[in-house]
Amino acid sequence: MELHESLYALGRSQGRELFNDADSFRGALDDYLDEDSASTGDINLLVDAVRLGAYQAMMSMLESGADADRAVSEAGSRLARDRGSADVGGAKWALAVLGYASGKVSDAQVRRYRTQHASAPLPPPAGPPTVFPPTGTPASSPTPPISSPPHPIASQPPPTSPVWPSSGPTPGVPGSAPAPIAGGSYAAPPPSYGGYGHTAPKKKRKVWPYILIGAVVLALVLGGGIFALTQLGDGDDTDEPDKAKTSDTPEGPDVSFEAINERYTSLAAMVTSGMDECVAADPQSGQDERIECTFPNGKLVLTTYTSIAELKAARQRRLNYAEGTIVSDVESGAYYRFDPTTADEESAAPPILYWDSQAGVQSAELTGSAGVTADQLDPAFQAVSATVTPPDGATDIAVTDFNELFGITNCNRIPTEVDGETEESECRRSGRRTWVGKFAKVNDLRRYRANAKTLTEQDEDLVVDYWYNDDNGNGEQDEDEPEQGKIYGYIEEQDGGENYGVLYIDDLDCRCYLQMYDKGQGDPVKLYNVIFP
Structure with a gap:
């Protein structure tokens, strides 16, 4: 697996947000890459692309619709300048690698920039064909009143056989004697990596064929111009549509409530219930579709993944056992609820409700707006008639x-x-x-x-x-x-x-x-x- 392919796999497993933090990125590279996968100089170059902001600048340009080559070239030139390095080609290569890892730059482009990386060794013979990664960047408790006792704690183990307690503190029985104590509560491509190389020098081309071709092109242009003028002069066609402006670019997904509800039935009977509007968003790596909806108390994000493996990877990144969570992690569909005020009553972090469907290869995530509590977010989940049922008692x-x-x-x-x-x-x-x-x-x-x-x-x-x-x-x-x-x-x-x-x-x-x-x-x-x- 080549370096850019390894970084794509790393981002898919740990989340593309890893590429936004230089220290975390460096640590992940040290843990993830084999010793012979990249030189220390190449790793430093990649980390500097993040640390000095060149990667972030490139992603901003790409998200604004800039051409990939232009974004890589401009960000690479900036990186070389900020590092005080004359190796502009190497800097562009580093940005192309990170762009590929984020699903924004093609394999062919990475290989083209690799030839400009002057310090790289020659690559081995070509391996199996490389797959271009998917476009886009990846990826409350009933509190006792003051007069009531506070609550204890929880954990999760494998089932045990029935047990029976001892008859109580009995002299002479191990463990029954009082002892001093205290009280209180408490999808990467397959080829193997082989370094970077240079292209062979190009053969010189003869000049006269181009002169002849230029003459032919000039004649065609002049003839086309005369034809266009005659057409403009014909008043009978002024009301005809301009077919030349018709675009072959496919339209985005249908974001009408009816269409969204039909596509996301694996998640809820009516997933847009209570929503104000929904718009299509750029899918991240590993996603086929991403829809963002707004409602008075927050935002709903609906995602369709390219595979069950991508869904499970996204699920793993979302679920955790932080204080204030309710988690139900089952194969068919997971549920996750996070209430930040459990750990800190003054917390301004947003509450989150997430659930997914393995059958539909889809997920939904509700995030509360500023000042919205988890209890206020719950009705939005209840309104859509979700296919996943939150746990209402002990489940282990x-x-x-x-x-x-x-x-x-x-x-x-x-x-x-x-x-x-x-x-x-x-x-x-x-x-x-x-x-x-x-x-x-x-x-x-x-x-x-x-x-x-x-x-x-x-x-x-x-x-x-x-x-x-x-x-x-x-x-x-x-x-x-x-x-x-x-x-x-x-x-x-x-x-x-x-x-x-x-x-x-x-x-x-x-x-x-x-x-x-x-x-x-x-x-x-x-x-x-x-x-x-």
Whole structure:
């Protein structure tokens, strides 16, 4: 795979916005490219194209409709000047490579500029035909009132077999003795890369054939001019349409609401419901079509991808487990909701709602305008009758097994409260508010567990215990029944002065936890006795 093809694949996997940040781009190149893929000088040249703004200038010209060769030439000349280099050909080559990686410059153009790169070695014999990349640049939680207990955390592991708790803190049983703890809450082308080369010198051409050709052309021009004058003088044809001005350029996609609704039925029954207007936008790399619609509370972007692989790549770039997210990632269609105010009540970041359809190879993304909250964005999603259903409770199988084991019911999905949580729900246990969550990584759960342990120690070890799988049902922990999770109880003081008892239980295999709050009695031991009577 040649260098420009490798960068196209890099941009498709990590997003074309990578090319806008010089430091991130350099780091990605060091991680992604093989040692013999490019020289240090070529990598520095590419990074400087981004760092000095030449790449951004080229993209601005291309997006404004400039010819690719002109944009590459002007931006390359600027890059050479800013670097104080006489290698203008090399600078243009670097811009052409980045243009190809962004889906704006053809393979043939990159190879043509490569011949101007004076420092490059000769390329190997030509490989299989190169494919030109697609045109375009790629690519709320029910918060408790002040008098209510705050919420806990979540995580996400594989399902585990049913487990059973120990009978409680019992002297002489490992883990049942109180221990000091503290309390509180908490599509690239296939040829192989072979460097850059120079074209062979061109043969000298004879002059006389061109003189003869010039005479013939002059006669044709004069004859055509006389013919045009006679036609202009004929008044009978003045009302005929000027067929010479007819353009063969294909028109853009139909952006009428009816047509859009018909094309995007895989995403919603009526995807334009509530929209003010929709316009066609330039598709990015890996996209066949991109439609942007506006409505009072924000913007809707509809995208059709060139393949399922491109859809999955876009999905991977969008989904994350940041604080304030609700994620449902299934093969047929993913759902993602982000509420920035979960992490920071004063955040000015826009809320986002995304969903997609693998069958339709399409996605939709709603972004709120300035000042619009995630709760205000939800009605726009509900109005279109989307084909994807947001999760309304615990969805991970291991979490549902964990809930069943400890009698947790009536769970409602909420935005995650901690980075790294894959899901979180507010539930009930014996009338007490109980939060259940799951982490993507064991270490994230361990850190959350350490916080609960610290809070227990501060409250003089009100509850310190562990639980295990009593597989044989004999009520005793045997050697083949290891510890399954920790149990901590502590007191949490609210701003209004009211104290809540909190019981924390986790499952390391599941990477999930629960935090149950009492009704203001400040008695975690009582909660322990509810779970382990």
